[in-house]
Amino acid sequence: MPTYVLGLDVGTTSIKAVLLESESRSVAASQSLQTASDIADLNGIKAKEQDAVRILDTLNRCVGLLPRDKLQHVGSIGVSGQMHGVLFWNAENGYDWSRGNFSQLITWQDGRCDSSFLSSLPKPDSHLSVATGFGCATIFWYMKHRPDFLKDFTIAGTIQDYVVAMLCGLDRCLMTPQNAASWGFYNTSSNQWNVDILNGVGFPLHLLPQCVPSGELAGHTRSDWHGIPAGTPVGAALGDFQCAVYSCLNAQTDAVLNISTSAQLSLAMPADFKPPDSPQPESSVAFFPYFGSSYLAVAAALNGGNVLATFVEMLTGWMRELGVELSEQSLYEKMISCARNQEISDLTVSPTILGERHDPFTLGQVTNISARNLSLGHVTRALCRGILENLASMMPPERLQQAGVNRIVGSGSALARNEVLRQEVERVFAQPVVYGPNADSAVGVASVLCDRLMSTEDASSVVK
Missing domain, CATH: 3.30.420.40 (ATPase, nucleotide binding domain)
Structure with a gap:
């Protein structure tokens, strides 16, 4: 038995x-x-x-x-x-x-x-x-x-x-x-x-x-x-x-990217790593105790799938004011479909509407706006890219390379349901990305x- x-x-x-x-x-x-x-x-x-x-x-x-x-x-x-x-x-x-x-x-x-x-x-x-x-x-x-x-x-x-x-x-x-x-x-x-x-x-x-x-x-x-x-x-x-990290971190050379409500990028530090002696409140990377005397280096972004949810809520609110009813689920699916067809966009979205722990007063921005890049596909594509670029600014791909990371394990509900977000992960990070079961x-x-x-x-x- x-x-x-x-x-x-x-x-x-x-x-x-x-x-x-x-x-x-x-x-x-x-x-x-x-x-x-x-x-x-x-x-x-x-x-x-x-x-x-x-x-x-x-x-x-x-x-x-x-x-x-x-x-x-x-x-x-x-x-x-x-x-x-x-x-x-x-x-x-x-x-x-x-x-x-x-x-x-x-x-x-x-x-x-x-x-x-x-x-x-x-x-x-x-x-x-x-x-x-x-x-x-x-x-x-x-x-x-x-x-x-x-x-x-x-x-x-x-x-x-x-x-x-x-x-x-x-x-x-x-x-x-x-x-x-x-x-x-x-x-x-x-x-x-x-x-x-x-x-x-x-x-x-x-x-x-x-x-x-x-x-x-x-x-x-x-x-x-x-x-x-x-x-x-x-x-x-x-x-x-x-x-959650333990459930999908299979090797020392893996990094774990989880995008659900928020977003985290984590990697295991070498066995001899010692954290700083005092708090580093302005650092975008924190070191959390893992198992034994080991640590995880974690870039924990406050802005992840919640930013996309806020965008959907904004659009449905506008549509309701215009007398049009469409469920959030239907709108989300339409957004992803439009962005899938819009493979690139020169629109730039900084999605930090919730600030970040290391920079709590930062706000979101939209730049490089033109008459030709305001479609739903352009904006959704740029928003997905912005979520990943914000995370990459907290833990750059070069840092992953220096740490010996040779692949990224992708997880989380936002990644699972959003093909465009997955595409942008693979564009922003140099390491190959594999998608396993969600961190649990x-x-x-x-x-x-x-x-x-x-x-x-x-x-x-x-x-x-």
Whole structure:
């Protein structure tokens, strides 16, 4: 009878669960459900929170839809999820899926920590900057504005850390460097929190999770769960971004290009690479901890498929004002058809309507406009090219060549549905481009367990 690894991804809008067959590494079953967990009214503080009870209920329903005969043969469980955010809980009374001994989830999209507040925080001993939505920044905000709130909780972590703690009945939060780095005030070279810096400003150090290596086990399930036997090994939670890359990065010489809502171009750094000693806020490339002591170099553009979606919304709005009704899907298909026929365009579109993290005040531009290049085909072609040229300006093709990258693995919903975007990828980058399955965090976290845990003695990897 085959055995399986259960991979769970706790995303910003949905939960995905996959069963990966351990030997063939093929997906035997998968389910995905929207959480609909956003909380609407947050008193105008630019906060972004989600109902953790609803997230956990959706997770249970999602796993419950998988074939029970296969769940009974799950040999390990991996969990990934949305990074940066923070959930508070108190494990003194034990864990219960249906009882809220936890706070709402403050997500990575939270905006309550404005630039003035962030500038008041101590400088971190890390190569990564601290931003609003980061766990430590949010805790600092509660220290200043709602200190009594923190008194109700003894533990803090990401939502995926909580899932692992609940499955294993842990009395603490075990966090991997992938998630710790996304919280801020964590040094990835020493694998230590900035304890002295935080202690000096009265930070509640007891809320800091205990860090364990990425790919290590956190414990074993404390009871049967949807047919999965008690005592099943559970990996410490990983970051969704790293797991998505892991699902399609097949060789050190590959780079992964993912274009969905936003866009990311990632490559694995050499084993001896060390990140800078301090944050580089104006750099368009960030270095995220991967596995072991390795790093990913990541150009993460805020402008990707969302720019095309904004263009479609603009056109449908204009048409509606003119008394013409056409669905966004139909318009999108017409745009791509026109651009496919318009193989080149001398129109230039800089699509940075959302700014970029390294240049937040940049705006979009359209230049080289003439009477002959204003057709829908011209504009769509130029817009697709602009998305790729913006990403290439963040991580130039020459940098990929210098890093030894000899091919690009293309992934993401925007690339999958847009032939013109794929054509522009192949024009902008010199390396050959291959299109595999979409990057998938649930598949990635299950693959990590297959690759890193299945060949070892379970007990030797568990944190004592």
